Amino acid sequence: MSLDEPTISRRGLGRLGVAAATLAAVGAVKAATSPAAAQAAGGTIKVGILHSLSGTMAISETTLKDVMLMLIEEQNKKGGLLGKKLEGVVVDPASNWPLFAEKARQLISVDKCAATFGCWTSVSRKSVLPVFEELNSILFYPVQYEGQECSRNVFYTGAAPNQQAIPAVDYLMSEGKVKRWVLAGTDYVYPRTTNQILEAYLKSKGVAAEDIMINYTPFGHSDWQNIVASIKKFGSAGKKTAVVSTINGDANVPFYKELGNQGIKATDIPVVAFSVGEEELAGIDTKPLLGHLAAWNYFESVDTKENKAFIKDWKAFTKNPKRTTNDPMEAHYIGFNMWVKGVEKAGTTDSDAVIDAMIGVSVPNLSGGYSAMMPNHHITKPVLIGEIQANGQFNTVSETPGLVVAQEWSPYVEDTKDLIGDWRAPMRCGAFNVKTGTCTAGKKA
Amino acid sequence: MRRIAALLLLIILMQGASVCRAEGIDDAYEALAASAGSISAASFNSVRLGIEQLAVSGDPRAAAVIGALQDGLLYANDDHALFIQQPDGSYADARTGNPAPDVTDDDVKAVRINNAVRSAIEAALGSLQLFAPDVPTRLAAASAVFTSHNPAALPALTRALAKEADPAVKQRMEQAKAAAIVYDPDASQRDRLAAVATLRARGDQDARSLLSTLAGQTGPVADAAASAVTAIDRVLQIWSVAQSVYYGVSLGSVLLLAAAGLAITFGVMGVINMAHGEMVMIGAYVTFVVQQTMHAYVPSLYQISLLIAVPMAFLVSGAVGVAVERSLIRWLYGRPLETLLATWGLSLVLQQVVRSLFGANNRDVDTPAWMSGATQLGGLTLTWNRMYIILFAFLVVAALMAALRYTSLGLRMRAVTQNRRMAAAMGIKTPWIDALTFGLGSGVAGIAGVALSQIDNVSPNLGQGYIIDSFMVVVFGGVGNLWGTTLGALTLGIVNKFLEPVAGAVLGKIVVLILLILFVQRNPRGMFPLKGRAVES
Numbered sequence: 001m002s003l004d005e006p007t008i009s010r011r012g013l014g015r016l017g018v019a020a021a022t023l024a025a026v027g028a029v030k031a032a033t034s035p036a037a038a039q040a041a042g043g044t045i046k047v048g049i050l051h052s053l054s055g056t057m058a059i060s061e062t063t064l065k066d067v068m069l070m071l072i073e074e075q076n077k078k079g080g081l082l083g084k085k086l087e088g089v090v091v092d093p094a095s096n097w098p099l100f101a102e103k104a105r106q107l108i109s110v111d112k113c114a115a116t117f118g119c120w121t122s123v124s125r126k127s128v129l130p131v132f133e134e135l136n137s138i139l140f141y142p143v144q145y146e147g148q149e150c151s152r153n154v155f156y157t158g159a160a161p162n163q164q165a166i167p168a169v170d171y172l173m174s175e176g177k178v179k180r181w182v183l184a185g186t187d188y189v190y191p192r193t194t195n196q197i198l199e200a201y202l203k204s205k206g207v208a209a210e211d212i213m214i215n216y217t218p219f220g221h222s223d224w225q226n227i228v229a230s231i232k233k234f235g236s237a238g239k240k241t242a243v244v245s246t247i248n249g250d251a252n253v254p255f256y257k258e259l260g261n262q263g264i265k266a267t268d269i270p271v272v273a274f275s276v277g278e279e280e281l282a283g284i285d286t287k288p289l290l291g292h293l294a295a296w297n298y299f300e301s302v303d304t305k306e307n308k309a310f311i312k313d314w315k316a317f318t319k320n321p322k323r324t325t326n327d328p329m330e331a332h333y334i335g336f337n338m339w340v341k342g343v344e345k346a347g348t349t350d351s352d353a354v355i356d357a358m359i360g361v362s363v364p365n366l367s368g369g370y371s372a373m374m375p376n377h378h379i380t381k382p383v384l385i386g387e388i389q390a391n392g393q394f395n396t397v398s399e400t401p402g403l404v405v406a407q408e409w410s411p412y413v414e415d416t417k418d419l420i421g422d423w424r425a426p427m428r429c430g431a432f433n434v435k436t437g438t439c440t441a442g443k444k445a
Numbered sequence: 446m447r448r449i450a451a452l453l454l455l456i457i458l459m460q461g462a463s464v465c466r467a468e469g470i471d472d473a474y475e476a477l478a479a480s481a482g483s484i485s486a487a488s489f490n491s492v493r494l495g496i497e498q499l500a501v502s503g504d505p506r507a508a509a510v511i512g513a514l515q516d517g518l519l520y521a522n523d524d525h526a527l528f529i530q531q532p533d534g535s536y537a538d539a540r541t542g543n544p545a546p547d548v549t550d551d552d553v554k555a556v557r558i559n560n561a562v563r564s565a566i567e568a569a570l571g572s573l574q575l576f577a578p579d580v581p582t583r584l585a586a587a588s589a590v591f592t593s594h595n596p597a598a599l600p601a602l603t604r605a606l607a608k609e610a611d612p613a614v615k616q617r618m619e620q621a622k623a624a625a626i627v628y629d630p631d632a633s634q635r636d637r638l639a640a641v642a643t644l645r646a647r648g649d650q651d652a653r654s655l656l657s658t659l660a661g662q663t664g665p666v667a668d669a670a671a672s673a674v675t676a677i678d679r680v681l682q683i684w685s686v687a688q689s690v691y692y693g694v695s696l697g698s699v700l701l702l703a704a705a706g707l708a709i710t711f712g713v714m715g716v717i718n719m720a721h722g723e724m725v726m727i728g729a730y731v732t733f734v735v736q737q738t739m740h741a742y743v744p745s746l747y748q749i750s751l752l753i754a755v756p757m758a759f760l761v762s763g764a765v766g767v768a769v770e771r772s773l774i775r776w777l778y779g780r781p782l783e784t785l786l787a788t789w790g791l792s793l794v795l796q797q798v799v800r801s802l803f804g805a806n807n808r809d810v811d812t813p814a815w816m817s818g819a820t821q822l823g824g825l826t827l828t829w830n831r832m833y834i835i836l837f838a839f840l841v842v843a844a845l846m847a848a849l850r851y852t853s854l855g856l857r858m859r860a861v862t863q864n865r866r867m868a869a870a871m872g873i874k875t876p877w878i879d880a881l882t883f884g885l886g887s888g889v890a891g892i893a894g895v896a897l898s899q900i901d902n903v904s905p906n907l908g909q910g911y912i913i914d915s916f917m918v919v920v921f922g923g924v925g926n927l928w929g930t931t932l933g934a935l936t937l938g939i940v941n942k943f944l945e946p947v948a949g950a951v952l953g954k955i956v957v958l959i960l961l962i963l964f965v966q967r968n969p970r971g972m973f974p975l976k977g978r979a980v981e982s
Contacts, residue, residue, distance in 0.1 A: 054797055056906055058805035175486060176560065187951045217950040220910045222901045223699070225692040226945055229826065233681075236650040238658035250910075253807060253902045261819055261828040267564040268592070285811050291560045387559060389517070397484055397559040 044087045045080075045349055047072060048107035050118025050128070050139075055095025056219075056249065060328075061120050063279060064142060065090055067329045068117050070317040071336045081343055089113055097127045104128040108137040114349035115140065115339055117332055121248075122146060122190045129154065136351050140339065142331035144274060144296075146193035150408040150421030150430035153351075155358060156378045157335035158328060159297055160406035161197050165244070167383040168272045168295035169198060171398050172242045173205065176270060179239035180211045182231050184247055187216040191246035194274070198244060200412035211239065221251045224258040232262060235269045243271040252276055253284050260288025266387070267291060277326035281392045289388045297367070297381040298330035299394040304368040324392075330366045337363040338373055359424055369403060376421040378406030473498040474527055474540060477514070481521035482554030492556060493565045500569035501597060508573045510539050515566045520553035528553055568593030575605035580614060587617035594624035594655060596631070620647050624655055627666070637666045645673035649824065653677045684824025689942050695831040697938025698838035699900070701931055702893035703911040704918035705842055708930040709886030710766075712919050713862050716774055716883065717785045720792040721915060722908025723799075724887040727765060728758035728894020729903045730799060733808045748813045751895060758891035765795075766887025770880045778879075792908070800905040810898040834896050841892055846927050848885070858882050862925075921961055923971030933972060937961075 049068045051061035072088045080086055089111045093100040100119065107113045108131070115138040119125045122145050132139045132153040144159040172178040181202055185191025195214055202212060213234050215227060235241035247255055252275070259271065265288075272293040278300045281289075300311065310333065315321050338361045343349050346357035362372040371379045380403040386394030409419035409431065418435040422428075429439035476495030480488035496514070499507045513519045513529040519539065520528045527539035528548055536548040558566070571589030574582050583605075590598050602622045609615045623640035626632045632640075641659070644652040656677070659670035703725060710718045732754040739750040746753065773791065777784045812830060819828040849855040860868040861878045869875050894907070901907060914937075922933025937957065944953040968974070 053805075054800065058800065059807065059904060062805045175489075215949070218954060220906070221950060222910060223692075223696050225695060225828070225831070226689065226942055227950065229688065229692075230946060232650060236654035236657070238654050238656070238660070250807075250902045250904060250906065254900055257812070257830075257900065258828075261817065261830060262826055263819055266560050267567060270560055279806065282806055282809065284807075285809060288817075291563055293560075395517075395557065397489070397557070398486075399484065 044085045045082070045343075046087050046089050046111055046113040048104075048111065048113035048116030048118065049088050049090045050093060050100065050103055050107060050116050051120065052095040052124075053090075053092040057095040057120050057124075059249070060279065063323075063326070064117075064120070064328055064332055066318060067314070067332050068336070070314065071333065073317070074313070075336075075340060081340055082347070082349070093124070097121075097123050100124045100127045101131050104131045104139075105135070108132070108135045113137070114343075114351075115354070117142070117335065119143070120328070121188075123188065125149075125154070126189070138339075138351055138354060140332070140335040142328045142335060144327070146190045147197070147406075147408050147410055148193055148413070148416060150376055150378075150423075152355060152377070152423055152428075152430060154377060155335060155338070155373065156406070156408070157331040157338075159381060159383075160378055160408055161194055161410060162407045163297065163381050163383055163404045164274055164295050165194055165198055166201060167400060167404070168274070168293070168385055169201065169244065171295075171385045172270065172272060172293075175398065176242060177240050178242040178270075179207070180213075180234065180237060180241040181207065182213045182215065182234060182241065182243040184215045184217070184227070184231070184243055184245050186221070186246065186248040186251060187218055188248070191216065191248070194246050195244075197410045197412050200410075204412060217247070217251060219249065219251065222254045224255050228255070228258045228262050228264065231269065232264060235264075241269050243269060245271050245273040246275060247273070248275045252280055256284055256289055256292070259292075265291070266293070272385075277328075278324040278393065279326045281388065282324055284392075286388055286392045287390055290390055291387050293385055293387055293397075294394060295383060295385050296327040296394075297383060298327045298365070299384055299386050299396060300325045301386070301393045301395065302367045302384070304366065306364055306368065307366040310366055334363055334365050334371050334379060338371075338379070342373075355423070371403070374405060375424045376406065376408045377423055378408055380405050470499070470502045470504050473502060474510075475525060477510075477519065477556055478521035478525035478527050481556045484557055489557070489559050489562055492558065493562050496562065496565045496569050497595075497597070500572055501601075506540055506542065508570065509542065511566055511569050511573070513539065514556060514558060515563070515570070517555060517558070519556045521556060522548065522552045522554075527556075564593065568595055568598070572598040572601045575601055575618070576608070580611050583609075583611070583614045584617055587614060587621050591617065591621040591624050591651070594621075594628050596625050596629035599625050599629065619643060620652075627655065627659060627670075634666060638669055641666060641669045641673055645676060648677050648680055649821075650681070653681070681824060688825055689946070690939060691825060691827065693939030693942035694935060695835055695938070696942055697935035698831075698835040699897070700914055700918050700938055701934035702834070702838045702841060702896050703890075704915040704922075704930055704934055705838075705845060705927075706886045706888070706890030706893060707915045707919050708922075708925075708927055709845070709889065710883055711916070712925045712927075712930065713858065714879065714882055714886070715781075715924075716778075717781050717788065718774075718886075719785060719789040719912065720769065720795060720908075721887075721890055722910070722912035723792045723795040724762045724766060724890035724908070725894040725897060725911055726799065726905065726908040727762050727795070728891030729810070729898040729901075729907055730803060730808070730894075731758040731761045731891065732895045732898040733803075733810050733903055736810055748815070751813060751816075751899075754895045755892055758895045759888040760891075762891025762894070763884040763888030766890075767880050767884035769887070770883035774883065775876065775879065792912075796905045796908075803905075805905065808903040810903050812899055816899060830899050834899065837896055841889065842927060842931055845889060849927070854878075854881060854885075858885075917958075917961060920965060921971055923973035923975065925975050926971075926973045929971055929973035936972075 049065050051065045052058050053062055053065060069088050072086045075081060075086055089107060091103040091107060093103045104116065107116050117140045119128060119141050120143050125141055128139065129151055133151060137153060139154045140157055141154055142157050144164050147160040183195045183198055185195055199212060231243060270293055272295060274295060276294050277296060311325055314325055315323060338358060341361045341363060342354050342358040346353040358373050359375050360373065362370045365371040367382055369382060371381055373379055383400040383404055384396050385398040386396050389395050408421050409416040411417045418433050419431045420434060421430045422432060431441040432439050473495045476491045480492045496511055499511060510519065518530040520530060528536040528545055529539045531537055536545045537543060538545045567589045571586040571593065574586035577583050577586060590602060602618060606618050609618060620643060623643035626636050626640040644656055653674055656670040656674050659667055660674050706724065707721050710716050710721065735754040735757055736750045739747045769791065773787055774784065777787060816830045816833055819826050849858065857873050857878050860873060861875050865875055897907065918934045918937060919930055921937065922929030941953060941957055944956055948956055
């Protein structure tokens, strides 16, 4: 499907009778509450930044707040947006999921932010989703996630499972000759959904059920002794074994320490992680982890002109030569630049106009290519597989030849295999069943 | 073209290097140099073949070049000449070892490695180092050859075995030879059966792993392998019970450390201190600061910085504890609900203070060399850091008991908790004893932080993960009783570790909590309730 179809001009066309009337009515109500109306008066455009600055998730999210402030500052140096200055509005949802929804409501209704960049965990995104849909505002979500979602009001700039997990498993299968799989994860929605997809995928590739071990641990699990021992035992069945880790946050450090202490090297049982980046490795002695893998769409070690410039700006902005960069930061970099382009294309910050204008927008990513916003509100990305080096950086050992388009609904899960999301007119549906030809959810009148 | 070259390399490899040694060496170096800067699957494969060829070539520079590749210091320029980066950043020609002063960073690209290449490197270095002069290197080399079980290493192994004098190394080499022979299609059936017997005698998971691949095939060797796997499994099964006990004791010792301080502040004084975990966290950050200071100013003491951190953590956390008691808790004695709320608020304040001072990210506290790795005791894998923590936990509790029983401060503490008014009448300054008791409990929590920095994240949230467990241990063991706390921690640890493999970590934790609720309902004063008049007051 072509991307450069003029979507804005299609608004209101081809809709008759009740549908048109409803649209008009919704439009009228929206005009009164729309953030754009408030901005027209002032000389600034407000950008919401919804990242936890305290609590468990502060470790990951504080950096994203900083990178947003840097991007906003740089955009202002370039003359702002639509002739107005950008202003970042920082709130602290304190790693408290219901508080995310409250703060989101405040950003949209009180601060009148034109768009919001935020959230890390899937549970926080699920918490704010109804708010963004109800108040018709825009959220940019920068973290790899489990997919199975496609909201009109959210732009997903992180990776869907097929842009991270599945290429990583493919790499291990072809390069590492892995035959036996441990799917280890923290017990919440992202690992559970990802492992469900991966299990179905592995079985579709002919992996027997007894060659898959699934293990869940609570958040912040710190005693990994017998789990690591059971992984070791599982790996001694004479077939090459690998661990696919969706272990999140704080539990990773004790997990990797235990692996190192029990002498499991990457050449014996490699661990490929989807939630461990440069930032997380900064808290670990990486020498015993040499060669364990991570799959992302960006590494700090990527050797491109754009990336070098970004790292230089980042270190200058934070005034700290040791600050690392990571994948979700790149996602915000791409998302912010896309939003700027989308607003320029629409000529306004009005949510409806920007949402329509965003599709097809394409901006440079940091790994030397261009990422484009697809009709499913996900972006195209390259997939990189990296091995941990002694200095805490990743050494890229594999890269997909081209950009990978996100599959927001997994084709490996029975319930969602026939669904697609397409927010262009005339479909405008987040979950369209191609078999039955009906829109099952997320229909926008 | 590349495929033909790879095939050629393989053929040379099979034939043994002696046939065309000089050309083989050139090809091997060319294979390494041509792949510089590339991350394609074909280039990694060519590097791997190059290493295997170099290892058997007999070239005196082979070990140096392969070692440099392992450390990521091998570079090649556009003319396919190889260079090794020196510690000072300059380059030396890889094939001669002579300095190459004209070469700069811009001229060369690194030869990249991945896990497959890394395995080949370990195997190659293993067979090259079988003749190393020192015993640990030979032992490591023999283990590497065992892991790679490549029949190509057999000639080198046979020569090394003939010369070997050390019995441990000799045994490991025999095992390595057996591992190579069972996978050697050319070996005679008798040799292979003998090799299976050798591996069966080794009897660990690595041996099982090697044998179970064979067990799937047919023939007498496969049958022998299958029966060996069954025999090994039976032995490992028995060891696994002992291993679970060890894991349980280890988890129990961590719980004990975390709870020991609380056994004083909550158990003896009756203060519901929700900021107890933050005292642990402060101890962990003190460890971080001490280690950084040692690293910067006294590198010679770096390896023992943990030992220095123990008294420091005690003093810092203890001082914070005294300050908290004087400023906050002493106004709230006898009002448990207010104490709970105030100390919970305090815990949030302390977390955010640490977050503002040190940042939200985890801090990296290094594990000293003497605490890294594991040792093998029969079928048990004992990790050093856990062993030291078990030892340390019992030392701390013993010291705490001794302090309470034999020191004058301990006497006063017991006097004040048993009968405050009588103690005051005897001239004991009860408010100061309260402050010091609270300080002691907090200081012990700080010491726990030093140990936890070795197994957990040093982050502002460190304490939160332990506060509930600590209360659980103290209540379960019996409030006001250090023996109870000790036994409570060990019981909970062992029960947890036996439940975990059956029920999974998440459900296991829930089951433990439910069992605990049922137990406390029947025995509200825990396993070892205090008796006598102290209970009534």
